[in-house]
Amino acid sequence: MIIVLLGPPGAGKGTQADRLSGRLGIPKIATGDVLRAAVRDGTKRGLEAKSYMDRGDLVPDSVILGILQDVMTSPATKKGAILDGAVRTVPQAEGLEATLGEIGEKVDRVLLFDVDDDELVKRLSTRTVCEGCQTPYMGREPGTRCEKCGGRLVRRKDDEPEAVRNRLEVYRRQTEPVIDWYRGHNQKVLKIDADAPVDEVTSRALEALGKTGKREAGSGKRGGGK
Secondary structure, eight states, X not given: OEEEEEOOTTSOHHHHXXXXXXXXXXXXXXXXXXXXXXXXXXXXXXXXXHHHHHTTOOOOHHHHHHHHHHHHTSGGGTTOEEEESSOSSHHHHHHHHHHHHHTTOOOOEEEEEEOOHHHHHHHHHTEEEETTTOOEEESOOTTSBOTXXXXXXXXXXXXXXXXXXXXXXXXXXXXXXXXXXXXXXXXXXXXXXXXXXXXXXXXXXXXXXXXXXXXXXXXOSBSOOO
């Protein structure tokens, strides 16, 4: 099963991708992670991406989709994958469809994590991230240490309230049309109310996917942060 995650910044996509990966037994594939891994490992497409990055240019969708294709043909994704951050624009949705088609695959489900704008501003403006591993934390002060790697927590400039509202405007312009694109291509978009504790959001997502089972023990924090 190949699942695409959609939703505004702060809706908890990254958190839920990790949890769904564990529950469903399929890997999470975050676009940024696989791009950095390809560059680090010096793959053919990784070197191509690095050439753009070294010039300060954005890596084209064609290169990123090529890297995703490499990952999707690996043994690790034989049973499927959860794609986080792979689709932010209609051209990317079109490109992903074509890329998966070349290897005989398709998107099986689209999960849309929905949260009110005011809640998103509140979440992100109180978020800090580890400057080392980029793990997000809610309600932790800058300067404290990351529980995973010991790195220092910092508050990003784009998590300031005004910056968050600007990011939401970009999401409305660029990513919301993707929802209509999938619906127009006979893909059911499963809307998840993500304004709830993390466990509850995971439970709702699994229910939407037709999956049931014992709920994970975990944080009672709301939604997540990515």
